[in-house]
Amino acid sequence: MDAVTVTTPPETRRELVLEAIAAGLHVIADKPFAPSAEGGRELEAAAKAKGVILSVFHNRRWDSDMRTLRKVVSDGCLGPLWRVHSRMDLDQPSTLEAGPTGGLLRDLGSHLVDQMLWLLGPVRAVDAQLDFLDLPQGRTDAGFTLTLRHESGTHSHLSASKLNRLAMRELRAYGQAGSYVASSTDVQAQSIFAGRRPTQDLSGWGFEPRTSWGILRTAAGEVEVPAEQGRYHDFYAAFAHAIHDGAAAPVTAAEDDRCSDRARRSPSERPRRALHRALAGHP
Structure with missing residues (x-):
């Protein structure tokens, strides 16, 4: 071993x-x-x-929606980047990890922050607002909003919840040349929950469906952006x-x-x- x-x-x-x-x-x-x-x-x-x-x-550095956003940014489609918004609301009250060593910031927050550090680079300052509730296991943060101020001058805005009966994954990016918006299905996680594995169809694994492709809006008009492959196995x-x-x-x-x-x-x-x-x- x-x-x-x-x-x-x-x-x-x-x-x-x-x-x-x-x-x-x-x-x-x-x-x-x-x-x-x-x-x-x-x-x-x-x-x-x-x-x-x-x-x-x-693993969420390898999400399909994040890989697609990174390509949009790296290809210069938005021009100089101003800000990115990342929202992940899950209707999963039973999965909230309760108590002082749990909470949503450590759970989903660690993923969303890591994605922005991977996408936009080092951060010089952070603002944090957390939503707390008292549970038998102790005071627990059940939702949050964060603003990360990156050394590049770009800023990112992150939010998540599990108790508010919302199910929404959205990425928005704003730059001097336009905007990009995508609402995704978290395709790899859903496939894994359904019992599927990458080895069963490696070439077709991890792509957001066309109904969830992002929209790039610039002076030239609106275009759908085909999803990049999500590859947790990488x-x-x-x-x-x-x-x-x-x-x-x-x-x-x-x-x-x-x-x-x-x-x-x-x-x-x-x-x-x-x-x-x-x-x-x-x-």
Whole structure:
């Protein structure tokens, strides 16, 4: 055995990751892979000391809608980019991870922040507003809005919910030359829930249906933008490449550390703070 994937409930992951590292195994840990930034750095240090790879499963860099948006941006279709809006509302109250080590910011928020860092680069400041409710397991954030101010001057606006009986995934991008809007079906996740796997139809896997293709609007008019392929399986291929060939690991623990629980406290402390304090967990 070369590696393990840890997908157990969040409160159990630290011990299991440390056990796997101690056994000399490479590890993919589901997010959030640690209850705090400090805990994340502990796991990162343990992996480094043992000489094994620790990656965090931020598979949503490989979403079809994000890959399509990245192509629109990189192709210069929008001109100089001003801002990006990312909304993910899920009608899934039963899946909210309750208590002080849970919450929606660590769950969906870690994905949405990681996508924007991957798409737009480093962030210099963040604003955070969280919606809380009191549960038997403790106070829990059940929704959020975030504004990330990127070093490039672009800003991104992220929001998510699970309790508000809404089901909507939308990406919007605004630039000097126009706009791009897409409402997607989360096609790979839905396929996996239905029991399908990429190996059953690799060439046809992970494409948003035409009814969910984005619309690019510029001075030239409106055009549909064909969906890029979503490829969650590329994460695992890159992980295997890192193990066997020494290539860079996909989504390292150090990268995930930028999305720590410190953002959860920004509404009650300082509404704006440098990223290294709000997201990286530094004092």
